[in-house]
Amino acid sequence: MRAEIWPVTEDFAAEVGDVDLSQPLAQDDVAAIRAAFDRYAVLVFPGQKLSTGQHLDFARLFGPLETTIATHRANDRLRVVPEIADVSNLNPRSEIWGKESRQRMFQLGNRLWHSDSTFKHTPAYASLLYARSIPPVGGHTEFADMRAAYDALPEGTKRRIDGLVCEHSIFTSRAKLGFTDFSAEERAAMPPVPQVMVRMIPQTGRKCLYLASHAGRVMGLPDDEGRALIEEMMAHATQRQFVYTHRWREDDLVIWDNRQTLHRGTPFDDLRWKRDVQRATVEDVANSCAQAGVKVPMQAAV
Ligand code: OGA
Ligand code: MN
DSSP states (O other), X not given: OOOEEEESSSXXXXXXXXXXXXXXXXXXXXXXXXXXXXXXXXEEEOSOOOOHHHHHHHHHTTSOBOOOOOOSOTXXXXXXXXXXXXXXXXXXXXXXXXXXXXXXXXXGGGGSOBXXXXXXSSOEXXXXXXXXXXXSSOOOEEEEEHHHHHHTSOHHHHHHHTTOEEXXXXXXXXXXXXXXXXXXXXXXXXXXXXXXXXXXXXXXOOEEEOOOTTEEEETTSOHHHHHHHHHHXXXXXXXXXXXXXXXXXXXXXXXXETTTEEEEEXXXXXXXXXXXXXXXXXXXXXXXXXXXXXXXXXXXXX
C-alpha cells in the first residue's frame, strides 16, 4: 500500500498523499481511502493531474453519480459532461462569465452554507471537487463538522430536534439572494423535499445536524418558528470551532461527506480571475427520512 493519510485536524479533515488517482488504485489503497473517509469527513488529495474521465472513475468508487441539475435554461450549452457540476465562473467558451449572467446569480448560492443536493429527494452522499485553476486570492471553501456541532448541542435541544423533518428547496436558498426569477415549469420540476434535521451515520453510529440554506420549513411547526429554529441551528453549526477552511492549490481534489458537513465558497474577484472547479457528485442511498425510518406526511413526500 502507498496511500498515506496525514490529519489536518484531529478527526475532520486529512490529506492523502503518495497516491495517483489517474491510475487504477490497488485494493488496499481503496480500502485505506474508504476507511479514512469514514473517519474524516473531508479528504484532500493534492497534486492530482486528472482528465474528466479519471475524475469520474475515482468518484464512482464511492457509488453511483448524480447528473447535473437543470440550473440553466434548456438552450444553454454546458461546458462539461452531465456527470460534472460546473462550479467554475466560466461560460461555455471558457471565458469569465458576465456580471449579469444567470449562471453567476445561480452560483452565488454556493456562498451560503449548504450540503449538496438536499433539495433532491435522494440527496448527495459525497462530492469530489477538482480545482483545474484557482484565483491568486480568495475563493476558499469552508467546511463545518456537523458531528461536532450536534455533539455540542445541549441535551434539551437534541431532544427537541431529533425526529424533526425540514422541507428543502433550491428556491429557498436562491430567494435568500433575491433570485426569484424562475418559471412555473422550473418550480414544478423541483418541488420541496423532506429531509430529517438530525441523521445518524450507519458506518460510525454518530449523529449529525443535517441542514442547508435550502431548508425552509420545519414540518409540524408554524413557519416563523421553524425558520427561527433552522437559523439558530445553522448559526450554532457554523461557529469557527467546527470549521476547516480549504485554501485551494491547483490540482487539488477534495472529497467531502455531505451527510456530515456543511460547506460554502468564500468570495473572490470572479469578474477578474478564472476559477475552474468541477464537481463529481455521488448519490446517497435514499432520502434521509427513508433511511431514518421517519414517515412523512403526503404533501412533502414527492
Ligand atoms: C460545490 C460548492 C463551493 C466552492 O462544489 O458544491 O459548493 O468553493 N463549491 O466552489
Ligand atoms: Mn456545494
